[in-house]
Amino acid sequence: MTTDTIITARGLTKTFTVRKAVVEAVTDLDLDVQRGELVAFLGPNGAGKSTSLRMLTTLLPPTSGTATVVGHDIARDPAGVRRRIGYIGQGTSAGHNQRVRDELLSQGAFYGMGRRAAATRADELLESLDLAPLATRKVLGLSGGQKRRLDIALGLIHSPELLFLDEPSTGLDPQSRANLWQHILDLRREHGTTIFVTTHFLEEADLFAERVLVMDHGRMIADDTAGNLKTTLAGDVITLGFASEADARAAAARAGGTAAGSSLSLTVDHGELVLPRLLRELDSVTSATLRQPTLDDVFLALTGRSLREDAATSKEEINA
């Protein structure tokens, strides 16, 4: 651990007992996050992301293991941790009958800020999160994207060094998601805030995070930059088209890969070198594409499942 380490966790474990059955929500989580990092935490539904965040933010006592967050031990000094962090939970949109600016002032008072300091900070945040024109509107009447931005302002009112965000962009349209991320990145640039964020949107993690953690079944299964994960864990995807299904199957027999209809997909290292060779060897190819791996390919390689399918399933469940 260096002086610049803002989160250290060792063997953090949480089990729940539900009707005599033991649920191992998080098992043996080891984690070091450096000051100023933007870390994305990925994993399918039920992987243990929120439980990890709730332990690190002192909302949930671990079954075993230890963690130090912004210099304070989560078990011995939870109040010390809470004073220095911001936490925006999953789907906790403020739904109060209060006005936007008053909501921020109440939150400041909750953190023990003086009224003047809270007002100054509230106005700063309203400005930087594009909420100033809504300052006197009732929270209840805000749109989803506006509420999520207010959530972020609420989490930042006491100027925390470290901000935990649990799926900040779920439920927002693409435009609002992009807008929200712009605000997150601006805040980070202006204040150097360390950001630890869970998301189901792999593109977000890929674009914005310099480090990606992947959790599955309560265990951390990957921890690296998105670029490294993609180059070391998932190969390039080559898709070849053929005139007929029989041609595609014959090509699969020679070159490997998976034939589907009249096309053949292969996952390979260095697709740019493999593709010309395949085109020389297979004479019946009618079309060819080479695709760089995505984080979803990484997830598929790690777990045998697609995170995208997972997200789609959970959405259907919600809609059902």
Ligand SMILES: Nc1ncnc2c1ncn2[C@@H]1O[C@H](COP(=O)(O)OP(=O)(O)OP(=O)(O)O)[C@@H](O)[C@H]1O
């Ligand atoms: N209070 C609780 N009581 C019992 N089981 C729980 C509780 N909270 C979480 N769990 C279980 O722990 C596991 C991890 O849940 P968690 O909410 O941490 O997952 P997640 O990765 O945040 O999922 P999602 O992507 O759906 O938000 C799941 O099996 C969940 O059912």
Ligand SMILES: [Mg+2]
């Ligand atoms: Mg969750």
